[in-house]
Amino acid sequence: xxxxxxxxxxxxxxxxxxxxxxxxxxxxxxxxxxxxxxxxxxxxxxxxxxxxxxxxxxxxxxxxxxxxxxxxxxxxxxxxxxxxxxxxxxxxxxxxxxxxxxxxxxxxxxxxxxxxxxxxxxxxxxxxxxxxxxxxxxxxxxxxxxxxxxxxxxxxxxxxxxxxxxxxxxxxxxxxxxxxxxxxxxxxxxxxxxxxxxxxxxxxxxxxxxxxxxxxxxxxxxxxxxxxxxxxxxxxxxxxxxxxxxxxxxxxxxxxxxxxxxxxxxxxxxxxxxxxxxxxxxxxxxxxxxxxxxxxxxxxxxxxxxxxxxxxxxxxxxxxxxxxxxxxxxxxxxxxxxxxxxxxxxxxxxxxxxxxxxxxxxxxxxxxxxxxxxxxxxxxxxxxxxxxxxxxxxxxxxxxxxxxxxxxxxxxxxxxxxxxxxxxxxxxxxxxxxxxxxxxxxxxxxxxxxxxxxxxxxxxxxxxxxxxxxxxxxxxxxxxxxxxxxxxxxxxxxxxxxxxxxxxxxxxxxxxxxxxxxxxxxxxxxxxxxxxxxxxxxxxxxxxxxxxxxxxxxxxxxxxxxxxxxxxxxxxxxxxxxxxxxxxxxxxxxxxxx
Numbered sequence: 001x002x003x004x005x006x007x008x009x010x011x012x013x014x015x016x017x018x019x020x021x022x023x024x025x026x027x028x029x030x031x032x033x034x035x036x037x038x039x040x041x042x043x044x045x046x047x048x049x050x051x052x053x054x055x056x057x058x059x060x061x062x063x064x065x066x067x068x069x070x071x072x073x074x075x076x077x078x079x080x081x082x083x084x085x086x087x088x089x090x091x092x093x094x095x096x097x098x099x100x101x102x103x104x105x106x107x108x109x110x111x112x113x114x115x116x117x118x119x120x121x122x123x124x125x126x127x128x129x130x131x132x133x134x135x136x137x138x139x140x141x142x143x144x145x146x147x148x149x150x151x152x153x154x155x156x157x158x159x160x161x162x163x164x165x166x167x168x169x170x171x172x173x174x175x176x177x178x179x180x181x182x183x184x185x186x187x188x189x190x191x192x193x194x195x196x197x198x199x200x201x202x203x204x205x206x207x208x209x210x211x212x213x214x215x216x217x218x219x220x221x222x223x224x225x226x227x228x229x230x231x232x233x234x235x236x237x238x239x240x241x242x243x244x245x246x247x248x249x250x251x252x253x254x255x256x257x258x259x260x261x262x263x264x265x266x267x268x269x270x271x272x273x274x275x276x277x278x279x280x281x282x283x284x285x286x287x288x289x290x291x292x293x294x295x296x297x298x299x300x301x302x303x304x305x306x307x308x309x310x311x312x313x314x315x316x317x318x319x320x321x322x323x324x325x326x327x328x329x330x331x332x333x334x335x336x337x338x339x340x341x342x343x344x345x346x347x348x349x350x351x352x353x354x355x356x357x358x359x360x361x362x363x364x365x366x367x368x369x370x371x372x373x374x375x376x377x378x379x380x381x382x383x384x385x386x387x388x389x390x391x392x393x394x395x396x397x398x399x400x401x402x403x404x405x406x407x408x409x410x411x412x413x414x415x416x417x418x419x420x421x422x423x424x425x426x427x428x429x430x431x432x433x434x435x436x437x438x439x440x441x442x443x444x445x446x447x448x449x450x451x452x453x454x455x456x457x458x459x460x461x462x463x464x465x466x467x468x469x470x471x472x473x474x475x476x477x478x479x480x481x482x483x484x485x486x487x488x489x490x491x492x493x494x495x496x497x498x499x500x501x502x503x504x505x506x507x508x509x510x511x512x513x514x515x516x517x518x519x520x521x522x523x524x525x526x527x528x529x530x531x532x533x534x535x536x537x538x539x540x541x542x543x544x545x546x547x548x549x550x551x552x553x554x555x556x557x558x559x560x561x562x563x564x565x566x567x568x569x570x571x572x573x574x575x576x577x578x579x580x581x582x583x584x585x586x587x588x589x590x591x592x593x594x
Contacts, residue, residue, distance in 0.1 A: 004072055010046015014093045016077045021096065023048060024072040024104065026134065027065050028291040029115050038095075041073060044139075049086075049095040050075065058101035068107040068114055068131070074100040122362055122553075127567040129558055141555045142546045144264065148543055149216055151263055152237050155256045161214040161239060164203035164275050168194060168218070178222035180232075188576055188584040194220035197536060199455060202240040203493055206532040207524040214239040216539060222234040227508065230540065230552045231564035237488075237542075238536035245470050246492050249533050250432060257488070257537065261428050264546040271430040276480075280435040288412020289327070289398075291436075294484030295429035297417035301409045304397070305330045307383045315405070316358070317397050322407070327409040331416045335362040335392035341419070342369070345396060348415060354408050358397040365391040414484070428545065430482045435459075438473040439506065449507050452477055453545045455500075455521075456491035457533075468504050480537065487542055490535020497525040 012021065025043035026293035039050045039062060050073050052059050058073075065071065075096040086092030111127075112120045114134045125132045133139060153163065172193040173181045179193040195201075197219050205213045217238040222228065226586040241249060251274075258273035277295070284291050287300050305326045309317040316326055334341055342359045349357045360372045362384065372380045387395060396416065398408040411575045417423050438458045440451040448470050456475040458464050464473055494500050500522065515522050541557045553559040560566050580587065 001074075008045035009041055009043040009048045010090055012048055012077055012091050012094055012096075014079060016123075017094060019077050020074070020099070021077055022072060022074045023096065025070070026114075027069045027071060027107075030062075030065060030067065032063070039065065041071070042134075045354060046090055048091045049080075050098050051080045052098045057099065058098045061101040061103065062098065066107045066109070068134070069103060070105040070107075070111060072102045072104060072563065074097050085256075087358045094190070094556060099523035122561060123567060126553075126559065126561055129303055129568050133557070138554060141543075141549060142557060145543045145555055148264055148546060149539060150345055151260055152216065152256075152406065152539070155259060156214045156237070156239070159212075159252060161212040162210070163215050164210065164213050165215060166195070166198040166205075166217065170195050173200065180220045180222050183583040183585050185583050196221050197236070198238055199453075200518065202238060202534065203495075203521060203532065204524055205534075206240055206242045206493075207495075207529045208308055209244045209525070211243075212240075213534075217265065217393055217536075227348050230556060231560045234552075235539040236431075237395055237537040237539055238534075239483040239536070240532060242530040242532045244492070244531070244533050246434075246478060246533060249492075249535060250282055250478070251492060252279075253488075253535065253537075257430065257542075260542070261430070261482075261546065269427040271428065276429040278434050278540075281433055281437065282435070284433050285406050285410075286327075287414055289406045289408070290484075291348065291433050291479065292484055292486045293431070293433075294414065294417070294423065294479045295431055295481075296423045296425075296427050296483060297413060298422055299330055299332075299413045299417055302330075302387060303388070304330045304383060307379065307386070308375070311374075311379060312376050316371070316375075316397070316399055317449050319492055325402050325405050327405050328383075329357075329396040329398065329409050329416060330387060330389060331394035331411045331420065332390070332398060332422065333392060334416070334420060336392035342394060342396075345412070345415065349408065350414065352408070354398075354404075357408070357412060358399065359394060360390060361394045362391060426566050428482055430480065433479045433481055433527075434477075434478040436479075437471070438477075438503075439470045439473060444536050447508060450503075451475075453491050454507075455493050457494040457499070458503065462496060462502060465502045465506065466497060476533070478535070480535070482542075482545060485541050485545065486538075487545070488537035490533065492531070495525055495529040495531060497522060500525065 001022055004022070006022045009014070009023050009025050012108050023041060025041045028040040028042040028047060031038045035054050037052055037054070038057065041050050050062070073096060075098040075201065077094050078097055080093055080095055084178055084511065112124050114131060117135045117137055132144065169182060169192040170192070172181070173196060177196055179196065182192040182194065184190045184192060190293065198215070198217050202213055215238050217236055219235055219236055220233050241252065254276050255273040258270055261270040279293070281291055284293055286303060289301055293374050303325060305320045308320040308326055311317040311320070320326060340362055345359070346356045358371050359369055360380065361368050367380050367384060375383070382407060396412050398405045398412060400408070437451045438456065439448045444447045452474055452475065456477045457475055459474045460468065478490055479486050480488035494503060501514050504514050505511070540552050540555065547555050549555050558566070558568060565571070
């Protein structure tokens with residue numbers, strides 16, 4: 001018999017009754033019933049019940065076990081009594097009567113419980129992550145993550161892609177975030193950067209003739225953390241294709257992503273491949289107030305600025321006549337309830353930093369509220385008809401400069417959808433957001449800058465760069481969105497050296513700057529670069545959605561906390577003076593504030 005186990009804890013069934021077996025694992029729970037003591041023994045594969053009588057040969061050993069101690073149990077498999085069968089457990093028809101027990105590793109008092117999965121402070125969970133990872137939901141999420149990644153690889157290979165690895169130590173690149181810098185010991189005063197993405201390398205692979213590349217790529221960005229973005233590092237399904245239009249990328253990747261979701265959606269509806277809506281960016285900002293809309297929410301925002309020109313509601317009338325916009329956010333069925341819902345939404349909007357939300361509440365066909373009273377009966381009736389509102393609906397209004405009104409309307413749309421339970425949680429609704437602006441105006445720097453990826457091809461190419469107002473240019477750029485999360489971003493690339501230089505000149509960089517900062521890519525484009533494009537899908541966000549988690553830390557093995565600290569390993573930590581001297585680095589302490 002094997003020293004530790006003949007079976008895993010989840011493998012035993014009624015067919016094993018009568019056999020002597022050996023299992024090893026962690027003590028999940030212990031229950032003392034007076035004349036009998038039970039323990040649930042857990043390993044990676046499942047759980048099995050162990051039982052011993054008070055006069056049994058291993059009673060003293062089992063009675064003294066603490067939760068999470070590691071033990072080996074040898075015993076006889078017996079069928080449980082009919083009333084004791086646990087139908088929720090794969091091994092629920094049997095138990096093991098212990099004949100021998102060996103404690104392999106006794107556990108100290110636990111800093112957090114493993115059984116039960118109660119909410120627990122994050123700092124404790126991260127400091128003792130090895131215990132947290134034993135908990136059922138988190139453990140299952142990590143296993144599911146590996147299964148999803150394996151499925152991604154298989155589907156990409158089936159689609160004709162080949163996995164290539166790109167460098168981790170590279171040069172600093174303007175991907176829109178701070179780089180993590182790595183000092184060079186050999187080249188004093190110079191630094192490598194960890195890649196924010198393999199963007200330039202994958203384009204170089206296309207120039208080198210590899211045609212279809214992918215990898216599950218680690219990426220590093222020194223950004224502030226949030227629920228859908230971990231600090232420091234993340235993984236993406238990175239890919240690039242040669243001789244393609246953006247439609248080719250969409251048609252290739254829709255089946256891959258849809259099939260991944262279908263495989264792990266546990267029966268939830270998934271938007272079928274070939275039917276992802278393609279929503280222009282401007283339309284998304286108008287209808288949803290966001291470039292990552294949750295299409296499970298049926299609310300559509302409408303522009304109603306014209307309805308308030310010359311209105312008796314003076315505030316909106318003056319805004320409408322001065323160039324601001326007014327957006328309407330319907331609230332289906334809200335008028336049938338109390339006015340408190342509308343007042344609470346106003347309080348919420350102020351808490352978000354806005355002056356508030358105007359509203360009309362319709363009860364039994366009669367519009368109410370200050371806007372309806374001052375806007376006028378006929379004008380209000382026209383507004384309600386234009387919005388298609390019913391006799392017990394409501395509507396909120398966001399007013400101001402276009403960008404501000406769109407953002408508030410988008411947030412209000414989400415809030416109303418959640419508060420009125422309009423969102424179907426059993427669906428994965430996927431879409432493409434397309435036709436992104438190529439440039440945007442930076443109010444702080446008082447100049448134009450790239451709105452997104454600087455390596456994208458502008459629609460119209462070099463001619464458009466030379467003749468159009470830069471702020472009117474659209475890019476061959478696209479995002480894939482699922483349930484309110486951006487899960488992928490990509491573009492057709494600018495492979496023309498002349499267009500590349502012109503695109504950067506419009507943001508204030510010279511040809512010399514381009515050659516210095518992007519020398520490898522710029523040189524490569526001089527020697528025959530195919531039209532190419534691709535995208536990168538966020539592995540972590542896809543896994544989070546498929547696991548039904550609310551935070552990326554619930555699908556990541558060893559995440560940092562919100563302050564970008566690894567509480568388990570104690571990183572970041574001071575370097576020794578010898579290390580700094582070898583790297584030619586001196587630490588400059590931050591100046592005290594005030």
